[in-house]
Amino acid sequence: MNIAVYCSANDNIDSDFFKETEKLGRWMGENGHTVVYGGCNIGLMECIGRSVHDAGGRVIGVIPQIIEQGGKKSDCIDIEFPCDNLSDRKEIMMSQSEVFIALPGGLGTLDEIFTVAASSTIGYHHKKTILYNIKGFWNPLIAVLDDLQSKGFIRGDYRNYIQVADSLEELIGLL
Known part of the structure; x- marks a missing residue:
C-alpha cells in the first residue's frame, strides 16, 4: 500500500x-508498504523516510524545488x-x-490534512x-472539529473523513 505521511520537519520536538x-x-517497511512523504531530511520527515527505508520499504519523496x-x-x-510548490x-x-x-506537525501538516479531507467530502476521492x-x-484539533460539528459547520460526521488512532495498533487496524 502507498501510505502518505504528513508530519513535522522540525528536529526540536518531543523525542x-x-x-x-x-x-x-519500521512496521511499514517490514510489511512491504511504501511511504509517500515530503522528502525533507529533517524532523519527523527524515525519521519516517529513514525508518521505512532501513526496514526494506520503498520511499517516495515529493519535493518542491525550494526544498531541494x-x-x-x-x-x-x-x-x-520533483514539484514546483x-x-x-x-x-x-x-x-x-x-x-x-x-x-504531529505544524501549519503544513494541517494544510495537508484539511486539503485531503475537504477533497474527500466533495467526492474527489x-x-x-x-x-x-x-x-x-x-x-x-479534535476538540475544534467536534465544536464545529456541534454548531452545524460540518455536514455529516467529520469522522467519516478524518479518523483518529491513539496507538500504533489502532492505526494498523484502521489501515
Whole structure:
C-alpha cells in the first residue's frame, strides 16, 4: 500500500514523537508498504523516510524545488517526484497514495490534512485520513472539529473523513 505521511520537519520536538514515528516506519517497511512523504531530511520527515527505508520499504519523496535548492532533500528516497510548490506537492501526494496519516506537525501538516479531507467530502476521492494521536497531540484539533460539528459547520460526521488512532495498533487496524 502507498501510505502518505504528513508530519513535522522540525528536529526540536518531543523525542517520543520520533520513537513512535520510527516504529510506524519500521512496521511499514517490514510489511512491504511504501511511504509517500515530503522528502525533507529533517524532523519527523527524515525519521519516517529513514525508518521505512532501513526496514526494506520503498520511499517516495515529493519535493518542491525550494526544498531541494536549500539542501534539505533526504538521501533515503527511492523515487523522487520533483514539484514546483506546496500545492503541486499535495496534488501529487494525493494521486500517489491510498491512505493518509498525519503525525504531529505544524501549519503544513494541517494544510495537508484539511486539503485531503475537504477533497474527500466533495467526492474527489474516498481515501482515509487518519490522525495518529501520539501522546494526545491532536486532542485540541479534535476538540475544534467536534465544536464545529456541534454548531452545524460540518455536514455529516467529520469522522467519516478524518479518523483518529491513539496507538500504533489502532492505526494498523484502521489501515
